[in-house]
């Protein structure tokens with residue numbers, strides 16, 4: 001019912017590495033060409049787990065935004081903003097908390113998982129319990145219908161969908177809803193209003209999903225409806241309440257195949273990363289000293305790429321020709337490990353060269369970065385306000 005809009009955020013973790021680039025940023029760069037995209041720094045989310053170390057948040061935020069820009073996120077195509085600079089995220093979070101059953105929060109799988117994993121932190125806080133709801137507010141406030149998530153994040157999105165349904169169910173019931181919806185149908189013009197009613201009947205009487213989709217597209221095309229009538233007609237298709245908060249859909253993203261230098265997932269906590277702004281000498285050194293198949297003690301010992309972290313890098317960076325050279329050379333001891341690593345070094349350096357160059361430009365011009373983010377925050381505030389007007393109205397908070 002609303003325009004396609006993508007929302008995605010990252011906690012401010014400071015400078016980013018190849019894992020972020022292959023896992024998230026490349027995807028953002030593609031998405032920004034296809035959809036309206038909003039990308040934000042989730043600084044409040046950082047506080048849900050790191051409330052005791054706030055001193056790094058600001059620096060990490062700016063470093064991360066520079067990396068986004070350097071990686072090709074384009075402020076002319078996407079809106080970049082900081083969560084805490086759009087305070088209505090907190091307002092919606094508070095208002096949604098009024099209708100959120102505690103049990104829903106407690107059963108979000110990551111709640112217990114993280115509490116058990118991060119034992120050095122006291123996460124028995126209200127903020128930590130509520131963070132999936134803050135995520136829901138982040139999404140729902142922009143009526144973002146597309147949210148790129150990996151499979152592990154899918155339960156969070158399902159939670160958001162449940163919250164939006166509950167909200168619409170409770171607050172979408174307005175006095176005289178049916179009469180208002182019938183009046184709104186008339187505004188479609190005689191031909192389209194007949195079609196809308198037929199499709200609605202087909203869906204409601206026969207459960208025809210195709211008819212439902214067709215009716216939704218019909219409404220999408222209507223320019224002459226105001227937001228209230230649009231919400232009513234979308235809600236009227238399926239039930240008897242307005243649709244105020246859009247239910248987001250998952251935009252499933254492929255899990256990154258980018259391994260760390262030791263073969264585990266690339267992560268700062270494993271100390272196995274190559275950062276996007278790392279200098280060339282350091283990258284060469286890190287790859288050259290990467291562990292390999294332990295069977296290759298001497299140059300003349302054959303090995304097996306399946307047992308070697310370097311092979312995972314070839315899987316990301318090398319073409320078929322190079323890969324078969326590695327397979328053959330490794331298994332026959334025809335090539336040495338340093339030789340094998342060289343194409344990986346070359347590919348990473350080639351990939352990072354334009355990123356470093358752009359990063360340098362932004363590092364040298366902090367005012368430019370601040371302006372990009374200020375523009376993004378202004379735009380985000382405007383979009384958020386459109387939703388909040390409706391939310392306040394239906395929750396009885398529309399004071400004149």
Ligand code: SF4
Nearest residue numbers: 293303308330337340
């Ligand atoms: S030749 Fe390549 S794949 Fe084989 S063990 Fe050495 S680095 Fe790993």
